[in-house]
Amino acid sequence: MRTVLILTICFCTAQPLLCQQAEHDNAVSEKYAVTLIPAFFPYDKMGLQPGLQFRISNHFALMSEVAFPIVFTPQHEAGIYDQTQFLRATTELKYFRAKSPKGRFTSFQIGYSKRQFVDKDSGWYHDEGDTALTGYSSLSIKSPVFFCTVKMGGEMFQWKKVFMDFFMGLGVRVIPTKYDIEGAYVKGLWTPPKEFVLVPEPAWNYNKTCMRLHVSLGFRIGWKF
Numbered sequence: 311m312r313t314v315l316i317l318t319i320c321f322c323t324a325q326p327l328l329c330q331q332a333e334h335d336n337a338v339s340e341k342y343a344v345t346l347i348p349a350f351f352p353y354d355k356m357g358l359q360p361g362l363q364f365r366i367s368n369h370f371a372l373m374s375e376v377a378f379p380i381v382f383t384p385q386h387e388a389g390i391y392d393q394t395q396f397l398r399a400t401t402e403l404k405y406f407r408a409k410s411p412k413g414r415f416t417s418f419q420i421g422y423s424k425r426q427f428v429d430k431d432s433g434w435y436h437d438e439g440d441t442a443l444t445g446y447s448s449l450s451i452k453s454p455v456f457f458c459t460v461k462m463g464g465e466m467f468q469w470k471k472v473f474m475d476f477f478m479g480l481g482v483r484v485i486p487t488k489y490d491i492e493g494a495y496v497k498g499l500w501t502p503p504k505e506f507v508l509v510p511e512p513a514w515n516y517n518k519t520c521m522r523l524h525v526s527l528g529f530r531i532g533w534k535f
Contacts, residue, residue, distance in 0.1 A: 340535060341364060341535075356379065357377055357380045359376065362374055378396070391428060394425075399422050399423075402417050417460075418459070419481070419526070421455075423454060423457075425455065433449065442498075443500045451489055457483035459479045459480065462477070462479065471533050477530075478526065479527075482523065483523075
């Protein structure tokens with residue numbers, strides 16, 4: 311929540327500055343740009359998300375990014391899973407409308423996140439709304455995320471070739487989670503807790519396909535060439 315709050319403040323600060331710019335022909339200024347932002351993953355894993363943007367016409371640019379962990383939580387703080395794997399890749403089409411302030415864009419982004427969790431020791435899980443606990447001797451969870459987002463933002467604070475790209479958007483994510491269980495058995499009864507609507511349980515906790523709201527908010531630091 312602290313990270314989301316910081317990014318929200320940054321974007322709200324940037325919006326008035328964007329709105330003060332005079333309208334004129336808004337075009338992609340350089341052929342290429344590289345960007346870099348921090349990436350965040352479950353269980354407090356942090357990483358990097360480099361990107362490459364290239365102009366495909368005067369008012370359209372295509373950006374591709376990949377995110378991967380580089381800082382791992384100590385094993386004794388990593389949660390109930392012995393191993394985790396994360397990787398995220400996105401492609402975004404930006405449209406710089408001709409009459410908008412310089413740098414302002416609307417975009418459509420699609421992406422894929424690989425998420426895998428492995429528990430080598432015995433444990434248990436429950437299905438959503440079920441009263442039964444399922445025990446296991448070992449468990450592997452594949453919970454990929456497919457998402458699409460409509461975003462708006464602006465490339466601003468340009469100093470020579472360096473710029474900041476602020477953005478926000480909403481979309482949908484589909485998460486087809488599949489459990490690979492060894493030694494399954496009925497362990498007992500479970501009373502599902504009530505979820506807070508705005509903060510649902512992580513989708514990988516359920517052995518099924520979930521659909522969730524996807525919120526995109528943040529900024530990139532880039533260099534054009």
